[in-house]
Amino acid sequence: MTDTEFDPKSGDSETDFRLSTLLADLAQGSHEERITIGDLLAAMQRRALGAMIFIFAVPVALPLPPGVSTIFGAPLLFLTAQLMLGMQPWLPKLITNRSLTRREFGRIVSAVAPWLHRAESVMKPRGQFVGQSPFIYLLGAMCLILSIILFLPIPLGNMLPAFAVSVISLGLLVRDGLWMTIGFVLGLVAIAVVWGVFWAIIFGTLFVASTWFGFGF
Numbered sequence: 001m002t003d004t005e006f007d008p009k010s011g012d013s014e015t016d017f018r019l020s021t022l023l024a025d026l027a028q029g030s031h032e033e034r035i036t037i038g039d040l041l042a043a044m045q046r047r048a049l050g051a052m053i054f055i056f057a058v059p060v061a062l063p064l065p066p067g068v069s070t071i072f073g074a075p076l077l078f079l080t081a082q083l084m085l086g087m088q089p090w091l092p093k094l095i096t097n098r099s100l101t102r103r104e105f106g107r108i109v110s111a112v113a114p115w116l117h118r119a120e121s122v123m124k125p126r127g128q129f130v131g132q133s134p135f136i137y138l139l140g141a142m143c144l145i146l147s148i149i150l151f152l153p154i155p156l157g158n159m160l161p162a163f164a165v166s167v168i169s170l171g172l173l174v175r176d177g178l179w180m181t182i183g184f185v186l187g188l189v190a191i192a193v194v195w196g197v198f199w200a201i202i203f204g205t206l207f208v209a210s211t212w213f214g215f216g217f
Contacts, residue, residue: 019051019173020116027102027109035105037075038096041089049089050172053079053143057169059108060150061162071098076147076165083172084140086133119170119179127177139168139180142187149191154198160190 026035026043044052056079059072074095082089129135146161164186171179 018120019054019170020113020120022051023055023109023116024113027106033102034099035102036097036099037071037091039099041091041096044089049079049083050169052089053083054166054169054173057147057162057165058112061159061166062108062111063159071100073147073150074098076150077144080140080143080147080165082140084137084144086137086140116170120174123170123174123176123179125175127181128175130177130180131172131175135180139172139184142184143168146187146190149194152194152198154194154201157194157197160193161187164190 022043026040040055041052044055053076056072056075060076075091078091078095079089081087131139143165146165149161150158164183166183167186168180168183171177171181171183
């Protein structure tokens with residue numbers, strides 16, 4: 001069994017690990033002015049990969065400055081690929097050295113906390129086979145595709161895919177197969193919406209070009 005699969009004997013269940021509590025502690029903890037990606041990984045220690053993916057996905061789903069989204073978007077490519085391949089979580093030093101101010105991180109935690117508290121109150125272990133092979137690799141592939149979409153300069157190309165990844169990762173964290181399935185469906189919807197927007201932009205550009213410049217298409 002890999003680290004990405006569920007182990008009933010592991011200590012990462014929702015009974016002894018609250019992601020909302022950990023995030024609040026991080027936001028209010030150290031007196032350091034900045035918090036790095038490496039600090040977040042160290043705080044996770046050997047917690048579920050789902051927790052790591054959630055931490056890096058949820059800021060991209062929020063209406064935050066573009067620079068903040070870029071800091072958190074890059075680790076998603078590595079972590080979701082590792083989820084798909086059943087590998088241990090690891091990030092290169094180039095990414096772990098990236099940082100944001102503790103105030104910015106506190107804003108993220110404040111925005112996420114109410115929703116995370118509600119999610120933790122209704123989520124529970126069920127349908128755990130969804131988080132085991134071969135389904136775990138399919139979830140990983142979906143998260144990787146959505147993470148790649150995050151980097152495309154397409155309207156709605158950030159928030160919808162990031163939200164779907166956040167739901168999947170929370171399901172992984174709590175071993176809730178229902179939430180994993182909902183997140184997967186949301187991922188399909190996000191891909192369809194982004195694909196539709198992409199082609200709408202292309203056809204709209206071609207139409208404007210043909211109207212203004214008389215090009216024939």
